[in-house]
Amino acid sequence: MQIFVDQQGDSKVAVIESSDIVIGDVQDALDLMASVRYTSGCDKILLDKSCVTEQFFDLKTKLAGEILQKYTNYHVKLAIVGDFDQYDSKSLRDFIYESNKGTQVFFLKDRQAALEALHRAGA
Template identity: 80%
Template sequence: MQVLIDQMGTSKVAIVESSDIVISDVQGALDLMASVRYTYGCEKILLNKSNLAEDFFELKTRLAGEILQKYTNYKVRLAVVGDFDEYDSKSLQDFIYESNKGKQVFFLKDKQAALHALHSIA
């Protein structure tokens, strides 16, 4: 796993690059958050969809809810980049739609849109 920092003014985004699954459970999400926060001083993280376990996108597992609640509690913002149209779950599509309306978590198709969303919030 490699972490690159994208900085715009005082806003810093940690871009996680890996060919492996980085988050497969709540503890993995907490470990990533702590590592990025304390090593790089970032409270904004950009991940590729492929870095999340497929269970994350199966809402009945509650993995997404638990992870995103932890990130919200610790005031860490997250953007996930990928094609989410492959999922035909209406619940997941609604979850993604509602998330994108907020300022905490974003599910976007490309890296530039994700960086813009993360840098746009204080």
């Protein structure tokens, strides 16, 4: 796993690059958050959908809710980049739609849009 920092003014986003799954469970998500804060001082994280276990996108597992609640509690913003059109779940589509209207979690198709959303989201 590599962490790159994209900075615009005072806003810093940790961009995670990995060929492995980085978030497989809640503990992985917490470890990532702690690692990013320690190594780069960032409270905003961008990673590719392929770095997140598929269970995250099955809302019945409650994994997404648990992870995103931890990130919200610790004031860490998250953007996941990828193609989410492959999922048939109306609940997941609604979840993604509502998340993208906020300032905490984003599910976007391309990295540039995700970086812009995170930088706009403020501290």
